[in-house]
Amino acid sequence: MSNTPAARDRQPILSVSGISKNFGGIQALSDVNLTLYDKEVLALLGDNGAGKSTLVKIISGAYARDRGEVFVEGERVKNGSVQDSKRAGIKMIYQDLALFGVLDVTSNLFMGEQIARWGIINKRAMRERAREILGVLRTTVKSLNQEVRTLSGGQQHSVAIGRGVYVGTRAKIIIMDEPTAGLGIEESAKVLELLKEIRHQVAVILISHNLDHVFEVADRAVVLRSGAVAGEVQIAGATASEIPSRKNEIVSLMLGAV
Amino acid sequence: MDISLGGITGANVYTRWLGRALSWGEKYSTFMILVTLIVIFSLLSPHFMTTTNVRNIVIRVSIMLVVAVGMTLVLISGGIDLSVGSVAVMSSMIVGTILKDHGISAAPIAILAALGAGALVGLTNGLFIGLFGVPPFIMTMAMMMIARSLAEFIQRGVVPDVPVEFSRFFMTNIAGTVPPLVVIAAVVALAGHLVLSYTVFGANARGVGANASAAKFCAIPVLRYRLALYITSGMLAGLAGIMVVGRTNSANPGALKNFELEVIVGPIIGGVSFLGGRGTMVGTIIGVLIIGIIGNALNLLGIEPYWQMVTQGAIILAAVFLDYARHRKQ
Numbered sequence: 001m002s003n004t005p006a007a008r009d010r011q012p013i014l015s016v017s018g019i020s021k022n023f024g025g026i027q028a029l030s031d032v033n034l035t036l037y038d039k040e041v042l043a044l045l046g047d048n049g050a051g052k053s054t055l056v057k058i059i060s061g062a063y064a065r066d067r068g069e070v071f072v073e074g075e076r077v078k079n080g081s082v083q084d085s086k087r088a089g090i091k092m093i094y095q096d097l098a099l100f101g102v103l104d105v106t107s108n109l110f111m112g113e114q115i116a117r118w119g120i121i122n123k124r125a126m127r128e129r130a131r132e133i134l135g136v137l138r139t140t141v142k143s144l145n146q147e148v149r150t151l152s153g154g155q156q157h158s159v160a161i162g163r164g165v166y167v168g169t170r171a172k173i174i175i176m177d178e179p180t181a182g183l184g185i186e187e188s189a190k191v192l193e194l195l196k197e198i199r200h201q202v203a204v205i206l207i208s209h210n211l212d213h214v215f216e217v218a219d220r221a222v223v224l225r226s227g228a229v230a231g232e233v234q235i236a237g238a239t240a241s242e243i244p245s246r247k248n249e250i251v252s253l254m255l256g257a258v
Numbered sequence: 259m260d261i262s263l264g265g266i267t268g269a270n271v272y273t274r275w276l277g278r279a280l281s282w283g284e285k286y287s288t289f290m291i292l293v294t295l296i297v298i299f300s301l302l303s304p305h306f307m308t309t310t311n312v313r314n315i316v317i318r319v320s321i322m323l324v325v326a327v328g329m330t331l332v333l334i335s336g337g338i339d340l341s342v343g344s345v346a347v348m349s350s351m352i353v354g355t356i357l358k359d360h361g362i363s364a365a366p367i368a369i370l371a372a373l374g375a376g377a378l379v380g381l382t383n384g385l386f387i388g389l390f391g392v393p394p395f396i397m398t399m400a401m402m403m404i405a406r407s408l409a410e411f412i413q414r415g416v417v418p419d420v421p422v423e424f425s426r427f428f429m430t431n432i433a434g435t436v437p438p439l440v441v442i443a444a445v446v447a448l449a450g451h452l453v454l455s456y457t458v459f460g461a462n463a464r465g466v467g468a469n470a471s472a473a474k475f476c477a478i479p480v481l482r483y484r485l486a487l488y489i490t491s492g493m494l495a496g497l498a499g500i501m502v503v504g505r506t507n508s509a510n511p512g513a514l515k516n517f518e519l520e521v522i523v524g525p526i527i528g529g530v531s532f533l534g535g536r537g538t539m540v541g542t543i544i545g546v547l548i549i550g551i552i553g554n555a556l557n558l559l560g561i562e563p564y565w566q567m568v569t570q571g572a573i574i575l576a577a578v579f580l581d582y583a584r585h586r587k588q
Contacts, residue, residue, distance in 0.1 A: 083477050098472035100465055102535040111465045112476030116458045123456075 011073070013038045013203050014059070014090070014173050019068035021054055021227075028054045029227045032068070036173065041195070041204045043214040043235070046224035047254050052207050055224065056175045059205070060092040061085035072172060089172030095181060097160040101149035105141055106130045108148050108159050113168035133162040137194055153183050154190035165198045174198060175205045180213055192217055211247050223253040230256065288528055288544045295548060299555040306558060316436075317505060319550035320443035323543065325498045326521040327450035328491035330542045333525055334454070335487050336467035336534030337387060337394040342495040343517035344405035345379050347510075349499025351409045354417035354509025362421040373496045379405055380492025381485065388484035402518065410511045417509040428504025439501055446494065451539035463487060467534030519574065524549045526577040533581075549573070 014036040021029040029051045057063040064080025078084035114121045139158035180188040219236040231253040299306045332339045349372035356368035386392040428439045454460040465473045528545025530537025556566045
């Protein structure tokens with residue numbers, strides 16, 4: 001359970017309890033508990049192979065869990081079903097963004113979730129909504145008919161995030177897997193800006209290796225080591241002088257040197 | 259994933275106009291090629307623009323178009339269907355044999371059997387490709403051989419004596435202008451266009467072709483789409499086989515050589531990509547017309563068969579190059 005002062009009395013939006021996962025004899029996760037509150041950004045940290053990706057894939061339904069449960073606002077989420085996780089409001093933004101490079105911006109935003117009646121799509125409504133979504137994310141594109149592969153990295157992130165947060169079933173929890181990996185400084189800044197924008201709407205689980213980015217946007221950090229929760233560090237409210245020691249604390253938890 | 263940096267900002271009026279002219283040129287380039295070919299062939303041969311010849315072209319193109327509509331959907335979803343020519347032949351042998359043995363009253367059964375056989379081949383293709391991950395090229399090539407053999411198994415040689423009522427139905431002009439054969443193709447093409455451009459099914463099929471794994475993340479049932487699309491392609495090939503019997507009043511297990519290539523190259527010329535995701539039905543119609551017109555003109559001009567083959571090979575190369583150039587452009 002969280003010891004965040006602000007969060008203590010709140011109802012969690014997501015609670016994960018006792019998750020275990022085995023891959024052919026290798027224990028990837030053992031008895032992981034996690035709580036996420038509404039409109040909170042939770043950083044999920046850990047060294048390579050600590051189990052971060054496995055955990056978020058279980059939460060998003062891409063993997064089935066061996067043991068444990070996932071609840072969204074107290075309702076149990078079906079085991080290993082992307083559809084059910086989506087219905088519950090859990091949406092994942094993949095590291096490669098899972099965009100459709102040769103298709104235009106509107107098609108990408110609404111893929112699988114077109115505005116339609118009796119199977120006939122309403123292109124006009126989709127374009128209007130696409131403009132709104134890009135407006136909220138303060139993103140400009142030359143044209144909505146542009147192929148997404150011709151957009152900049154930041155613009156592509158806007159499309160992926162816009163699709164996750166604003167299209168289809170209402171998103172409650174957004175999972176972002178290494179959203180700034182491989183991006184330049186300017187593009188990373190744009191992605192962090194997008195993240196600050198969407199946190200007014202949803203709770204976010206952020207996987208990242210960049211502690212500077214984590215301290216810029218996250219409220220809390222949970223550290224995984226060898227498939228188990230190694231500890232939790234409060235980030236929101238840390239003063240400038242406290243930040244270095246908290247970063248050290250995180251690194252120690254990651255490496256197991258406590 | 260390609261990531262390019264920044265868009266062009268501050269483009270002046272001239273470059274903007276140039277850009278517009280270029281994109282207009284690209285959008286209508288295949289249509290311009292079609293018009294140019296019609297003008298050139300009209301000048302080269304006095305027989306080209308005659309009523310009889312135009313009717314021949316339209317009928318031939320109609321049969322190709324029916325199959326090309328299915329092919330377009332399959333290509334856009336990232337697949338390919340090489341079995342369509344053989345399926346059409348198999349279907350024509352089924353129809354021809356049933357009609358010869360049981361008379362014209364068996365026509366509905368013959369038609370259903372031919373469509374069903376096409377659907378069955380499509381289902382097999384879709385299952386192996388979608389479920390077992392066999393590459394579409396390999397799978398449908400195997401089906402191409404199997405279906406051709408089945409066609410010959412049904413009847414060794416030509417079935418010449420199909421009841422004449424059957425072809426009279428398909429070939430008698432409606433209101434003195436177009437035969438039902440052409441109307442069927444027009445209806446299929448229109449339906450294909452509407453499905454591709456205005457339905458959730460069409461949009462999702464495009465998504466499957468553009469990025470199949472991303473489509474799965476978007477909760478699109480990719481396997482079901484593959485099955486539906488290959489079944490559609492198979493059934494439309496079956497329909498083409500029925501139309502062939504309607505046109506020639508006979509069925510021939512050796513017919514439609516290279517037919518699968520023509521109905522692939524047509525859409526590709528029209529802007530459908532081998533790599534999936536891109537293309538329109540209007541482009542396919544223009545592409546198939548170009549292929550049909552060239553084939554007809556080469557015959558009309560008395561070009562020797564081996565030169566015709568060379569020409570067809572060159573067109574395939576040009577189509578593939580065009581697809582590559584379009585894709586590389588940005």
